[in-house]
Amino acid sequence: MYHSVSYTPTLLVIDDIPENLSLMYKLLKDDYKVKGANSGDKGLTIAANDKPDLILLDVMMPEMDGFEVCSYLKSNPSTKDIPVIFITAKNESIDERKGLELGAVDYITKPIVPEIVKARVKAHLSLKMASDLLKGENESLEKEVQKRTQESIEQIEELHAIQNIAFNAMISLAETRDNETGNHIRRTQFYIKLLAERLCQEPSYANQLDDNTINLLFKSAPLHDIGKIGIPDHILMKKGKLTEEEFEIMKTHTTIGFEALNRAEESNGKEMSFLRVGKEIAHSHHEKWDGSGYPQGLSGKDIPLSARLMAIVDVYDALISKRIYKPAFTHDEAIKMILDERGAHFDPTIVDAFMDIQQDIHSIALLYA
Structure with missing residues (x-):
C-alpha cells in the first residue's frame, strides 16, 4: 500500500x-x-x-x-x-x-488556487497514510510493547516512528488551514513543555506530569486548532473582527477537532493512548477555570490539565502577536493581563508556575519571533 x-x-x-x-x-x-x-x-x-x-x-x-x-x-x-x-x-x-x-x-x-489545492491534497494524503499505517501495524506493535514479551528496540522504535508520522501528518493538515504562522505552533510547543516541566515540581501535579506525558504535550500542542479544517474559508480567512454569528461558528472548531481525532482513533478499533492528549487539547483549550468558556462550560479541575496548560500559552502568544483587529502587546503587558485572569480564565497554580518561568517564555517568543 x-x-x-x-x-x-x-x-x-x-x-x-x-x-x-x-x-x-x-x-x-x-x-x-x-x-x-x-x-x-x-x-x-x-x-x-x-x-x-x-x-x-x-x-x-x-x-x-x-x-x-x-x-x-x-x-x-x-x-x-x-x-x-x-x-x-x-x-x-x-x-x-x-x-x-x-x-x-x-x-x-x-x-x-494551485498552491492551496496541492497543499490540501498532500496533507490529507499524509494523514491517510498515517491512518493506514496505524490501522495495520500499531495495534500489534503496541500490544507487544505492553506485554513486554518481546521488548525489542526495533519494535519500540517502529511504534514511535508510526506515531510520529501520524502527528506530523495531522500537524501538516492543521497548518494548511490555520491563519496564524508556523512560528505560533513552534512557540506554543516550547511554552507548554517549559510550563509542564515547571508545574511537575508542584506536589499536587507531579503524578500527572511524567516524562512521557510532557513529551505528548509537546507533540500534541500543534493540534489545538486542528478543528479549523471545518471552518468555512470566508470566516477563517476574514481580514477583520468576526461578527457574533461568525464567532459562534468559529467556536465549533473545538468540537470539530475533537471529533476528527476521535474518528481517526475509532477507525483503528481501539483507544490510542498517544491521541488522548491531542483530543483533550483540541476540545477544551478554550474552557475557563470559572466555567465561562466553551464548548462545554467546564470549570476548575474538570478541565483536563493538558487543556489548562494549553489555554495559558495560547492566550499569551495571541496577546504578543499582531492581529488585524489588535496590535501586538509587549511581554509585560501580556503578563499583566494573564495575572488579571488568575482564578477566572486560568488555573491559579498554573499562572503561578507561568510567572516563575516568564523570562524563559519571553526568550522563546523572541527566538521564534
Missing part, C-alpha cells in the same frame, strides 16, 4: 464540467495518478473498482450532487475510508457543515 518507495497515490476527480477535470489533471498529474469522472454515478463506479487514495468532489452537479455521492461513498464499506475533499464555488450557498457531517475532510473553493 504505502510501503513501497515508488508508490504513487491515485486521485479521483469527480466534476461534471470537462474544463474543471482538465484543470485538475494538469495541476496534479506530475505528482499523482489522476482519474476523472464527469458524473456522480461514474465516480462511484471508479471509486469502488480502483480504490483511489483521495477523492476531489464537486458539490454542484446535475442528477446526483456531491453530497449524495459522498453519502454513497461513506455507506459503502469498500470506499468509506477514502478521504473526500469537496470543491465549491465561492458564490455558491453551500452548507459546509453538512458535508463535514457526511464524512468529507475538507473544502476547497473555486476559483482554484
Whole structure:
C-alpha cells in the first residue's frame, strides 16, 4: 500500500464540467495518478473498482450532487475510508457543515488556487497514510510493547516512528488551514513543555506530569486548532473582527477537532493512548477555570490539565502577536493581563508556575519571533 518507495497515490476527480477535470489533471498529474469522472454515478463506479487514495468532489452537479455521492461513498464499506475533499464555488450557498457531517475532510473553493489545492491534497494524503499505517501495524506493535514479551528496540522504535508520522501528518493538515504562522505552533510547543516541566515540581501535579506525558504535550500542542479544517474559508480567512454569528461558528472548531481525532482513533478499533492528549487539547483549550468558556462550560479541575496548560500559552502568544483587529502587546503587558485572569480564565497554580518561568517564555517568543 504505502510501503513501497515508488508508490504513487491515485486521485479521483469527480466534476461534471470537462474544463474543471482538465484543470485538475494538469495541476496534479506530475505528482499523482489522476482519474476523472464527469458524473456522480461514474465516480462511484471508479471509486469502488480502483480504490483511489483521495477523492476531489464537486458539490454542484446535475442528477446526483456531491453530497449524495459522498453519502454513497461513506455507506459503502469498500470506499468509506477514502478521504473526500469537496470543491465549491465561492458564490455558491453551500452548507459546509453538512458535508463535514457526511464524512468529507475538507473544502476547497473555486476559483482554484494551485498552491492551496496541492497543499490540501498532500496533507490529507499524509494523514491517510498515517491512518493506514496505524490501522495495520500499531495495534500489534503496541500490544507487544505492553506485554513486554518481546521488548525489542526495533519494535519500540517502529511504534514511535508510526506515531510520529501520524502527528506530523495531522500537524501538516492543521497548518494548511490555520491563519496564524508556523512560528505560533513552534512557540506554543516550547511554552507548554517549559510550563509542564515547571508545574511537575508542584506536589499536587507531579503524578500527572511524567516524562512521557510532557513529551505528548509537546507533540500534541500543534493540534489545538486542528478543528479549523471545518471552518468555512470566508470566516477563517476574514481580514477583520468576526461578527457574533461568525464567532459562534468559529467556536465549533473545538468540537470539530475533537471529533476528527476521535474518528481517526475509532477507525483503528481501539483507544490510542498517544491521541488522548491531542483530543483533550483540541476540545477544551478554550474552557475557563470559572466555567465561562466553551464548548462545554467546564470549570476548575474538570478541565483536563493538558487543556489548562494549553489555554495559558495560547492566550499569551495571541496577546504578543499582531492581529488585524489588535496590535501586538509587549511581554509585560501580556503578563499583566494573564495575572488579571488568575482564578477566572486560568488555573491559579498554573499562572503561578507561568510567572516563575516568564523570562524563559519571553526568550522563546523572541527566538521564534
